[in-house]
Amino acid sequence: MPRIAVAGAGIGGLAAALALAEVGCAVDVYERAGTLDAVGAGVQLSPNASLVLRRLGVLDELGPAAVESSEVLMRRARDGAVLARVPLGPAAAARYGAPFLSALRADLQAALLARVALRPAIALHLGRAVEGYEGSGRGVALRFADGAAAADGLVGADGIRSAVRRQMTGAGDASASTRSAFRASVPRAAADPDALVPRSNLWLGRGAHLVHYPVDGGRRVNVVAIVDEGAPTGGAETWSQPAEAAAVERRFAGWAPPARRLIAAAPDWRRWPLLDRPPLPRWSDGAVTLLGDAAHPMLPFLAQGAAQSIEDAAVLADAVARCGGDLPAAFRAYEGLRRPRTSRVQAQSAKQGRVYHLGPPASLARDIVLSTLGPARLAARVDWLYDAPAEVRRFAGTRTSAPAPTPT
Numbered sequence: 001m002p003r004i005a006v007a008g009a010g011i012g013g014l015a016a017a018l019a020l021a022e023v024g025c026a027v028d029v030y031e032r033a034g035t036l037d038a039v040g041a042g043v044q045l046s047p048n049a050s051l052v053l054r055r056l057g058v059l060d061e062l063g064p065a066a067v068e069s070s071e072v073l074m075r076r077a078r079d080g081a082v083l084a085r086v087p088l089g090p091a092a093a094a095r096y097g098a099p100f101l102s103a104l105r106a107d108l109q110a111a112l113l114a115r116v117a118l119r120p121a122i123a124l125h126l127g128r129a130v131e132g133y134e135g136s137g138r139g140v141a142l143r144f145a146d147g148a149a150a151a152d153g154l155v156g157a158d159g160i161r162s163a164v165r166r167q168m169t170g171a172g173d174a175s176a177s178t179r180s181a182f183r184a185s186v187p188r189a190a191a192d193p194d195a196l197v198p199r200s201n202l203w204l205g206r207g208a209h210l211v212h213y214p215v216d217g218g219r220r221v222n223v224v225a226i227v228d229e230g231a232p233t234g235g236a237e238t239w240s241q242p243a244e245a246a247a248v249e250r251r252f253a254g255w256a257p258p259a260r261r262l263i264a265a266a267p268d269w270r271r272w273p274l275l276d277r278p279p280l281p282r283w284s285d286g287a288v289t290l291l292g293d294a295a296h297p298m299l300p301f302l303a304q305g306a307a308q309s310i311e312d313a314a315v316l317a318d319a320v321a322r323c324g325g326d327l328p329a330a331f332r333a334y335e336g337l338r339r340p341r342t343s344r345v346q347a348q349s350a351k352q353g354r355v356y357h358l359g360p361p362a363s364l365a366r367d368i369v370l371s372t373l374g375p376a377r378l379a380a381r382v383d384w385l386y387d388a389p390a391e392v393r394r395f396a397g398t399r400t401s402a403p404a405p406t407p408t
């Protein structure tokens with residue numbers, strides 16, 4: 001049984017630990033933080049990810065805390081006109097074999113940890129920051145400030161500022177984009193009925209967009225307001241800072257009343273400068289590989305960063321299960337399958353941000369296209385993303401049920 005070290009106990013690291021344990025590995029998860037506090041309020045889990053979470057038993061743990069979205073409702077910021085409805089709910093669950101869910105990050109983390117606790121093969125080491133590693137052939141020595149540990153392989157799931165990636169590729173941290181996300185969580189009692197409908201809402205305005213969806217079994221609404229700042233946003237020193245409510249309200253002043261009311265109902269805001277980085281040319285070196293944001297950070301406009309890290313976990317475990325104990329071969333195979341997929345999602349996420357923030361006249365053309373496509377063609381346009389690739393399904397034990405894509 002190979003012993004694999006995972007650096008980082010975020011969504012990606014915990015999913016990887018569970019998936020690797022599932023295929024018979026012993027896993028040591030080393031997490032820098034002394035306690036695990038979920039950051040950021042909500043997370044959308046598209047079917048390509050929920051399929052894997054179901055296989056890992058995490059959906060059972062989440063239970064009704066996760067809200068199933070019935071649709072993505074796209075509206076124009078100025079007047080609230082409905083531009084498009086992408087059907088989700090039972091239609092998406094049948095099409096992709098798994099539901100589209102929204103959850104509090106704290107609930108997802110608790111569900112992952114509950115499954116980790118059931119696995120004697122996984123040891124979680126808190127307050128242990130991986131500083132680097134030696135040897136990447138057969139066997140790796142991990143370095144900490146206060147000692148070392150040995151493993152047969154190392155998975156760097158240590159996030160956007162990954163120490164493992166820095167050592168492996170020499171690549172610097174992801175750079176600041178020109179956008180910020182403002183995040184808030186609105187209690188049910190303060191939210192309009194419009195915001196409590198179990199769906200994913202997307203409002204498109206010039207230089208900004210707004211996303212909101214119910215979480216916590218419908219007891220809260222997660223709100224993410226993304227704005228163009230006009231210049232590169234701050235780096236580490238401004239990460240997840242409190243933000244002034246009046247400034248957010250001013251930025252959305254000209255928007256339709258339901259959007260403005262939801263923004264005004266937010267008790268407090270936090271600002272996240274959004275980071276970006278083009279795909280890495282490689283992310284494995286012998287018995288060391290990367291996963292999640294450490295490998296492929298992406299702008300959040302397709303809501304896929306966590307989902308892709310969960311797909312990574314499934315494909316990594318499947319590759320390890322098939323490698324006959326040759327971890328460098330497994331990690332090469334994993335990277336070979338994952339890099340094209342995640343590079344595409346990175347590129348599409350960036351493009352989506354540009355399309356969302358268009359101003360007139362380009363926004364008028366966009367809105368006409370959106371409102372004439374119709375639900376079936378809109379659904380077909382997201383098949384490439386929500387219909388999990390074969391290598392993810394192999395781990396999840398399901399086959400695709402989406403029809404062949406229709407030309408758009």
Ligand SMILES: Cc1cc2nc3c(=O)[nH]c(=O)nc-3n(C[C@H](O)[C@H](O)[C@H](O)COP(=O)(O)OP(=O)(O)OC[C@H]3O[C@@H](n4cnc5c(N)ncnc54)[C@H](O)[C@@H]3O)c2cc1C
Binds near residue numbers: 044307
């Ligand atoms: C505004 C916004 C909205 C988003 N919405 C969605 C969404 O709806 N759906 C979705 O799928 N994705 C979404 N994402 C993306 C998603 O949050 C991330 O892609 C995902 O959380 C990355 O998970 P990860 O495990 O790779 O990294 P992280 O969550 O960053 O976890 C890394 C872990 O490693 C630890 N660590 C760091 N350095 C070390 C070290 N040296 N040694 C040991 N441990 C270390 C950290 O403490 C942390 O616990 C969103 C992102 C943003 C900014």
